[in-house]
Amino acid sequence: MGVLDRLVLIDAAWERMAPLIIGRPDQKGSTGRDNRMFVEGVLWIVRTGSPWRDLPDVFGDWNSVFRRFSRCSQKGVWHRIFAAMSDDPDFEYLIVDSTIIRAHQHAAGAKKGAEDQALGRSRGGLSTKIHMVVRGLGAPVRLALTAGQRGDCPQAYALIEGLPADVVMADAAYDAGPLRQAIADKGAVAVIPTNPTRTRRHPLDKHLYGERHLIECCFSKLKQFRRVATRYEKTARNYLSVVTLAATILWLR
Numbered sequence: 001m002g003v004l005d006r007l008v009l010i011d012a013a014w015e016r017m018a019p020l021i022i023g024r025p026d027q028k029g030s031t032g033r034d035n036r037m038f039v040e041g042v043l044w045i046v047r048t049g050s051p052w053r054d055l056p057d058v059f060g061d062w063n064s065v066f067r068r069f070s071r072c073s074q075k076g077v078w079h080r081i082f083a084a085m086s087d088d089p090d091f092e093y094l095i096v097d098s099t100i101i102r103a104h105q106h107a108a109g110a111k112k113g114a115e116d117q118a119l120g121r122s123r124g125g126l127s128t129k130i131h132m133v134v135r136g137l138g139a140p141v142r143l144a145l146t147a148g149q150r151g152d153c154p155q156a157y158a159l160i161e162g163l164p165a166d167v168v169m170a171d172a173a174y175d176a177g178p179l180r181q182a183i184a185d186k187g188a189v190a191v192i193p194t195n196p197t198r199t200r201r202h203p204l205d206k207h208l209y210g211e212r213h214l215i216e217c218c219f220s221k222l223k224q225f226r227r228v229a230t231r232y233e234k235t236a237r238n239y240l241s242v243v244t245l246a247a248t249i250l251w252l253r
Helices: 013-020 037-047 063-076 076-086 153-160 177-184 206-222 235-250
Strands: 091-105 120-122 124-135 140-147 168-169 189-191
Touching: 013 037, 013 063, 013 076, 037 063, 037 235, 063 076, 063 235, 076 091, 076 235, 091 153, 091 206, 124 153, 124 235, 140 153, 140 235, 153 177, 168 206, 177 189, 206 235
Parallel strands: 091 168, 168 189
Antiparallel strands: 091 124, 120 124, 124 140
């Protein structure tokens, strides 16, 4: 089976995505010559986890594809595509959680500066944490990155901000009074188990809490993309773009 036999995008998906890609066929230069093969090339990297240098020639020069991918990351193109593809959310309830991603040693070494590269060091080595909120049907709605050792609860406020919901679900790591209050201020019910270290016990709808497995399933699907399952990108911006692209494909399936 050849490379072209395993392309990701069907025609209908590309038609929705095409207007959001930088570079049009009528523009001068090579940017807009074959936008679809450019995106397919990036998806090949995301899906296989291969080094950029191993990108098959059918997708173009690997360095040109990488530099264009990086420019799109800097300009927020991948995030705009995700927002456009995830335009049918069901906010009856939201589920928040995180997962640890082992970072390859090549992910270290980005230029020092003010930008946080979301890399943490521990006995297990380098790691990044993906924080995510999914809607009631298990589709990703928002994503964020932190270093692997960072706590879960502080990230939840930004993840759920501005998203209407009747219920917000999370595990016991998110059991904090201020977060419960923020959920109540949204007019939503917090379905969060009481942390064993806390004295005050909160009621829990165990039947509804059983739906929390949807976010675990979503993480599992994202990690089928090998460049999500292991972080190779030196910059948090580029790695978040990789995760965002994988999340976009989940919406298109």
